[in-house]
Amino acid sequence: MGLLSFIKDAGEKLFGSGTAQAASAPADANAAAAAAIKTYIGAMKLDAEGLGVAFDGSSGTVTVSGTVNDQATREKIVLCCGNVAGVEKVIDNMTVKNPVPEAKFYTVVRGDTLSKIAKEQYGNANAYMTIFEANKPMLTHPDKIYPGQVLRIPPRT
Numbered sequence: 001m002g003l004l005s006f007i008k009d010a011g012e013k014l015f016g017s018g019t020a021q022a023a024s025a026p027a028d029a030n031a032a033a034a035a036a037i038k039t040y041i042g043a044m045k046l047d048a049e050g051l052g053v054a055f056d057g058s059s060g061t062v063t064v065s066g067t068v069n070d071q072a073t074r075e076k077i078v079l080c081c082g083n084v085a086g087v088e089k090v091i092d093n094m095t096v097k098n099p100v101p102e103a104k105f106y107t108v109v110r111g112d113t114l115s116k117i118a119k120e121q122y123g124n125a126n127a128y129m130t131i132f133e134a135n136k137p138m139l140t141h142p143d144k145i146y147p148g149q150v151l152r153i154p155p156r157t
Helices: 018-022 026-043 071-082 114-122 125-134
Strands: 002-005 049-056 061-070 089-098 104-107 150-153
Touching (some): 071 089, 071 150
């Protein structure tokens, strides 16, 4: 997948309180931010062997590595890293044991709904549940998307 771009000011607010804010040196802040992202990935119940997360606050870049069983898990981990406020880029160094075609990514804009996105991507507004399911557990409800959020759009089956 390589390098993906995200909107830096959109996403989960993992930084700004606790250890990430309290860190005294940039290296400490970067390590605390990386730990917060790694914890967030774990909270989404996404698993990777040897998961490594590094954060560079000066460029807003996360580098993620590890080995996952399938492409969907890889893409969800990358989205967990990128859909965090303060993150502008994700460098994906992950490997997949059972590779399949990659999903497309779509950045939500104002006025979007999953139905509208499904109509644009698949030609069928009723296919919105395909997009919703592809973005679980980050999405908890089909109506809870926000501008700047990046979603997985899996290949048509």
